[in-house]
Amino acid sequence: MIVAERKPIEKVLEMIAPYKKVLVAGCYGCVTVCLAGGEKEVGILASQIRLARSKNGNPIEVVEQTVERQCDAEYLAKFQDNVSSVEAVVSLACGIGIQYLAEKSPVPVFPGVNTLFLGANLDVGKWAERCFACGDCVLDKTGGICPIARCSKSLLNGPCGGSQYGKCEVSKDVDCGWQLIYDRLKALGQLDKLKEIIPAKNWKRDKGPRTLVREELTLERD
Amino acid sequence: MKEIKFENLKSGSNLEKVLVSGQFACTGEIGPPTYASFDVIDKHAKEMKGKVDAVNFTDNQTAVVRLSSWGASLRLIYEHGMEPNLQVVCRDRNRLAMQSDLLAAYAHGVRNVLCLSGDHQSFGNHPGCKSVYDVDSVQLINMLKRLRDDGCFECGAECKVNPKFFIGCAENPFGDPFEFRAIRLEKKIEAGADFVQTQCILDMERFELFMEKVRELGLHKRAFICAGLMPVKSPRMARYMQTGVPGMLVSEEFCQRLEKAEDPKAEAVNITVEYIKRCQQIEGVAGVHIMAVAWESIVPTVIEKAGLLPRPTF
Ligand code: SF4
Ligand code: SF4
Numbered sequence: 001m002i003v004a005e006r007k008p009i010e011k012v013l014e015m016i017a018p019y020k021k022v023l024v025a026g027c028y029g030c031v032t033v034c035l036a037g038g039e040k041e042v043g044i045l046a047s048q049i050r051l052a053r054s055k056n057g058n059p060i061e062v063v064e065q066t067v068e069r070q071c072d073a074e075y076l077a078k079f080q081d082n083v084s085s086v087e088a089v090v091s092l093a094c095g096i097g098i099q100y101l102a103e104k105s106p107v108p109v110f111p112g113v114n115t116l117f118l119g120a121n122l123d124v125g126k127w128a129e130r131c132f133a134c135g136d137c138v139l140d141k142t143g144g145i146c147p148i149a150r151c152s153k154s155l156l157n158g159p160c161g162g163s164q165y166g167k168c169e170v171s172k173d174v175d176c177g178w179q180l181i182y183d184r185l186k187a188l189g190q191l192d193k194l195k196e197i198i199p200a201k202n203w204k205r206d207k208g209p210r211t212l213v214r215e216e217l218t219l220e221r222d
Numbered sequence: 223m224k225e226i227k228f229e230n231l232k233s234g235s236n237l238e239k240v241l242v243s244g245q246f247a248c249t250g251e252i253g254p255p256t257y258a259s260f261d262v263i264d265k266h267a268k269e270m271k272g273k274v275d276a277v278n279f280t281d282n283q284t285a286v287v288r289l290s291s292w293g294a295s296l297r298l299i300y301e302h303g304m305e306p307n308l309q310v311v312c313r314d315r316n317r318l319a320m321q322s323d324l325l326a327a328y329a330h331g332v333r334n335v336l337c338l339s340g341d342h343q344s345f346g347n348h349p350g351c352k353s354v355y356d357v358d359s360v361q362l363i364n365m366l367k368r369l370r371d372d373g374c375f376e377c378g379a380e381c382k383v384n385p386k387f388f389i390g391c392a393e394n395p396f397g398d399p400f401e402f403r404a405i406r407l408e409k410k411i412e413a414g415a416d417f418v419q420t421q422c423i424l425d426m427e428r429f430e431l432f433m434e435k436v437r438e439l440g441l442h443k444r445a446f447i448c449a450g451l452m453p454v455k456s457p458r459m460a461r462y463m464q465t466g467v468p469g470m471l472v473s474e475e476f477c478q479r480l481e482k483a484e485d486p487k488a489e490a491v492n493i494t495v496e497y498i499k500r501c502q503q504i505e506g507v508a509g510v511h512i513m514a515v516a517w518e519s520i521v522p523t524v525i526e527k528a529g530l531l532p533r534p535t536f
Contacts, residue, residue, distance in 0.1 A: 160397075162397065171344075197413055200317060200357045200365065
């Protein structure tokens with residue numbers, strides 16, 4: 001999922017300082033799962049805003065609404081009534097949802113979260129990065145552990161000299177991605193895979209912002 | 223001096239000639255300053271002249287901004303008539319910048335290049351920077367080999383005057399997973415490394431174990447392996463390296479010898495000289511690389527005491 005965390009309330013208040021009526025827009029997708037921007041968090045932020053502003057003698061009206069996915073035009077349409085009645089929007093969706101909503105909104109849309117990474121939920125309250133969306137997955141060569149996201153240097157051909165006791169040179173709290181890969185391949189009896197030299201990667205940035213068009217689906221729609 | 227006839231040299235560098243002619247190589251290292259002057263480079267170059275076969279210049283070592291390794295290398299060539307070993311890390315440049323810098327370096331007379339991953343930016347003075355790692359060290363080695371042997375850039379396009387470098391790599395016998403270290407070295411040699419300078423050896427036994435694996439794989443016959451050595455002038459420094467530097471192993475004996483010594487600096491020299499002699503006995507070690515970090519001026523003394531003078535000339 002896309003992992004995000006709430007921006008500090010002070011930052012949010014700063015962004016909406018000039019306005020008297022705002023919408024706090026949530027999303028039932030990833031940000032609900034990582035407890036940063038779902039219906040519940042929308043409610044909390046809305047109350048915080050109201051409280052802070054009325055304390056300052058500068059009350060504000062806050063509308064709340066959450067949709068299935070802010071990264072999907074179909075669901076974004078549901079915001080239509082609310083966005084046309086407010087002066088600004090604070091979106092708690094990931095960076096993608098915030099942008100997509102901003103594209104469709106007549107009023108300014110501000111980010112209520114910091115979008116962090118593509119990660120997994122390891123435990124209650126714990127998330128960790130797992131993929132960089134590199135566009136050419138090499139997990140088949142590395143025992144299902146991503147060298148790009150889990151090695152601090154995104155090395156493709158084995159550990160740097162700083163790997164020791166299973167930890168990365170960056171910190172004793174960070175596992176060395178290459179030690180994990182080594183251990184996993186050893187357990188699978190596939191250590192010989194590590195002998196292969198993985199050539200310099202095509203990072204697929206040659207066409208600007210990446211897009212995906214699947215002809216068979218666009219045809220179907222027509 | 224007997225004239226040696228060299229055939230099929232890859233780069234024709236002095237270091238290559240020393241190694242190919244079967245003589246025990248000896249290189250030094252200078253960390254460029256964190257300011258815009260050649261002062262320390264000139265000072266240490268003068269000290270090392272005639273004492274080492276080539277001088278490594280570190281590339282923003284420990285991710286701290288320093289005078290560039292290629293800038294320092296040119297100074298060594300033009301001002302001192304000495305041979306540099308240009309270190310290149312993958313942290314700060316993408317494949318375009320690397321290849322372009324190396325074309326210029328070669329045109330200016332640089333012949334040895336040492337390819338490294340580079341310390342993570344979190345160690346340095348710009349921890350918030352965006353690191354590059356467009357290619358890793360194995361890929362960098364291969365890029366240089368293709369430039370040299372196939373006359374083409376990483377993309378495959380032709381390079382009309384191709385840089386013929388003597389290609390070096392590092393390997394850390396003390397990092398983990400230990401069993402993978404020799405295999406990783408094999409990958410680097412497979413990718414095109416001609417010579418190797420190991421991470422500094424402060425635990426001889428572990429190094430000997432590593433060399434056993436290297437010999438099992440026959441790697442010492444495919445590349446010249448130079449043992450990295452570091453004179454460590456204070457017991458505190460040794461302890462710090464033992465516990466505080468990731469990827470480093472420092473033997474208890476090493477620390478205690480410095481701690482017990484009346485004159486730790488003299489003992490540091492003794493240990494380094496001893497280690498050089500031990501390395502000369504290890505099958506497959508073709509030379510030593512002495513990195514006296516922040517103590518460069520001691521290098522000539524160490525080399526002299528180890529009986530490595532005079533250095534060969536061609
Ligand atoms: S290799 Fe890593 S970054 Fe690339 S797609 Fe696979 S998991 Fe994601
Ligand atoms: S220690 Fe491991 S995870 Fe960290 S940069 Fe080196 S290889 Fe990558």
